Amino acid sequence: MIIGYQAPETLGRRIVEKRPQVRIHDKMYQLKAEVIVMNGFSSHADCDDFGNFLGPLAGQVSKVRLVHGEPDQAAALMQLLREKGFADVQYPERGTTVPLE
Numbered sequence: 729m730i731i732g733y734q735a736p737e738t739l740g741r742r743i744v745e746k747r748p749q750v751r752i753h754d755k756m757y758q759l760k761a762e763v764i765v766m767n768g769f770s771s772h773a774d775c776d777d778f779g780n781f782l783g784p785l786a787g788q789v790s791k792v793r794l795v796h797g798e799p800d801q802a803a804a805l806m807q808l809l810r811e812k813g814f815a816d817v818q819y820p821e822r823g824t825t826v827p828l829e
Contacts, residue, residue, distance in 0.1 A: 786813030
């Protein structure tokens with residue numbers, strides 16, 4: 729799910745455009761993900777807005793990975809999502825590989 733503006737010539741924009749292949753760190757990959765773009769949200773939605781939007785998915789989603797934002801804000805959102813019933817919420821360190829299953 730991509731929420732917010734993706735600048736031209738960025739990986740995010742190529743994913744939004746659903747290009748069949750995308751380059752990540754100079755290597756080409758087939759885009760196999762189901763891409764959902766939510767243009768109705770500000771990319772600066774607050775923690776409560778985001779929590780209310782995702783809340784109904786608690787118990788249906790096995791993993792949540794927060795890969796954008798400052799550590800303090802991510803920590804607050806992680807806590808909120810855990811309180812809403814998401815069991816596995818993490819904010820991976822920069823440079824960490826996160827497998828998509």
